[in-house]
Amino acid sequence: MGIRIKGTGRCIPERILTNADLEKMVDTSDEWITSRTGIKERHLAAPGETTSDMAAAAAKQALELAGMTADMLDLIIVSTVTPDMMFPNTATIVQKKIGAKPCVCFDIEAACSGLLYGLNTAYGMMASPLKYQRALIIGAEKLSAITDWSDRSTCVLFGDAAAAVILENDNDPSTPDFYADGFVCADGNLGDVLLMPAGGSVLPASHETVENHQHFIKMGGPKTFQLAVHSMVDACRILLEREAVPREKIRWVIPHQANWRIISAVASRLGMEEKVYQNVERYGNTSSASIGICLDELNRSGQLQSGDCVLAVSFGAGLTWSALLIRW
Numbered sequence: 001m002g003i004r005i006k007g008t009g010r011c012i013p014e015r016i017l018t019n020a021d022l023e024k025m026v027d028t029s030d031e032w033i034t035s036r037t038g039i040k041e042r043h044l045a046a047p048g049e050t051t052s053d054m055a056a057a058a059a060k061q062a063l064e065l066a067g068m069t070a071d072m073l074d075l076i077i078v079s080t081v082t083p084d085m086m087f088p089n090t091a092t093i094v095q096k097k098i099g100a101k102p103c104v105c106f107d108i109e110a111a112c113s114g115l116l117y118g119l120n121t122a123y124g125m126m127a128s129p130l131k132y133q134r135a136l137i138i139g140a141e142k143l144s145a146i147t148d149w150s151d152r153s154t155c156v157l158f159g160d161a162a163a164a165v166i167l168e169n170d171n172d173p174s175t176p177d178f179y180a181d182g183f184v185c186a187d188g189n190l191g192d193v194l195l196m197p198a199g200g201s202v203l204p205a206s207h208e209t210v211e212n213h214q215h216f217i218k219m220g221g222p223k224t225f226q227l228a229v230h231s232m233v234d235a236c237r238i239l240l241e242r243e244a245v246p247r248e249k250i251r252w253v254i255p256h257q258a259n260w261r262i263i264s265a266v267a268s269r270l271g272m273e274e275k276v277y278q279n280v281e282r283y284g285n286t287s288s289a290s291i292g293i294c295l296d297e298l299n300r301s302g303q304l305q306s307g308d309c310v311l312a313v314s315f316g317a318g319l320t321w322s323a324l325l326i327r328w
C-alpha cells in the first residue's frame with residue numbers, strides 16, 4: 001500500500017524543573033527521585049502555553065520534515081488527557097492553529113498509550129476504503145495542569161511536552177507500510193489504579209472537588225508499576241511471536257518513558273536491554289508525548305535508517321496498553 005512515516009516533530013517547553021527545585025517544594029530528595037524513577041528534570045509549559053500550542057508546534061516541525069503543508073492533511077488525531085477544554089476537541093484547535101483545511105479531527109483519550117492508539121487507528125483508517133492520504137498524529141500533554149504540586153508521590157513524576165508523526169500513503173504497492181503489526185488493548189477493571197476523579201460528569205467541578213484536590217492525578221504507584229511491566233512485556237511478546245521477528249532484527253525498543261525501573265524491568269524480561277532507547281531522566285513522564293519524543297530524537301539524530309525495525313510499547317490509565325512494530 002505504501003503508508004510511511006514521513007515526518008516527526010516535538011515541542012519541549014523551555015522551563016526546566018529539576019529535582020533540586022522539587023526539594024524546595026515537597027519533602028523529597030534528588031536521591032529518592034533518581035533511585036526510584038531515574039528522572040533528573042522535567043520541562044513545564046509556561047502559564048499561558050496550552051496543550052494545543054505545544055501540539056501545533058510539534059506538528060509544524062513534523063510537517064516541515066515531511067516537506068508538506070498543513071492544507072495537505074486529511075486526518076488529524078490528538079491524543080491527550082489534558083485537552084485545552086472538554087470540547088471542542090483539541091485536534092480541531094490544532095487544525096486551526098496550523099492552518100489545515102476542513103478534514104477529520106478527533107481526540108483519543110488512552111492516557112500514555114495514546115500515541116500508539118492513534119497510530120494504530122490512523123493506519124486502519126488509511127488502509128481502509130476510507131483511503132485517508134495524509135494523517136497527523138500528535139501526543140500532547142500539559143500534565144502540570146493536573147499535577148498536585150503538594151503530593152510528593154506524584155508531582156516528581158510528570159512533565160509537559162508534545163510530539164507529532166506524519167503518515168502518508170504514496171499509493172505504491174511495492175512500498176512496504178510502516179506498520180508491520182500492532183497490538184492494542186485495555187482493561188477497565190483496572191481503572192481505579194490511575195485516574196483524575198473530578199471534572200467529568202460524575203464529579204463536576206465544585207468548591208468541594210477543588211478543596212479535596214480531586215482535579216489532580218491520583219495513582220497507586222506500586223500497583224501501576226507491576227501492571228506496567230506485565231502489560232508491556234506481554235504486548236511485545238505477542239508481536240514478536242506473531243510476526244516471528246528474531247530479537248536481533250529489532251534496532252530499537254522504545255518503551256513509554258514513565259520510570260527507568262519500569263523500562264529496565266521490561267527490557268530485561270524481553271532480553272533486549274542493549275536496544276532500549278530512553279530519555280526519562282530529561283523529561284519525566286510526558287504521557288502520550290513520550291514515545292513520539294523518542295522517535296523524533298532518534299530520527300533527527302540519524303539513528304534510524306530505512307528498513308530499521310522499531311518496537312514501541314506503552315501502558316497508561318484505563319488500564320490501556322499497546323505495542324507497535326514499525327518498519328522505518
Ligand code: ACO
Nearest residue numbers: 028032036111112152153156221222224225258259316317
Ligand atoms: N520523595 C520521598 N519519598 C517519597 C516520595 C518522594 N517523592 N514519594 C513517595 N515517597 C515515600 C512514600 O511515602 C513511602 O514512604 P513510607 O514507606 O514511609 O510509607 C516510600 O517513599 C515508598 O513509597 P512507594 O510508593 O512504595 O515507592 P516505590 O518504590 O513504589 O516508588 C513510584 C514509587 C516511583 C511512584 C513507583 O511506584 C512507580 O514508578 N510507579 C509507577 C508510576 C507510573 O509509571 N505512573 C505513570 C503511569 S502512566 C500514565 O498513564 C500517566
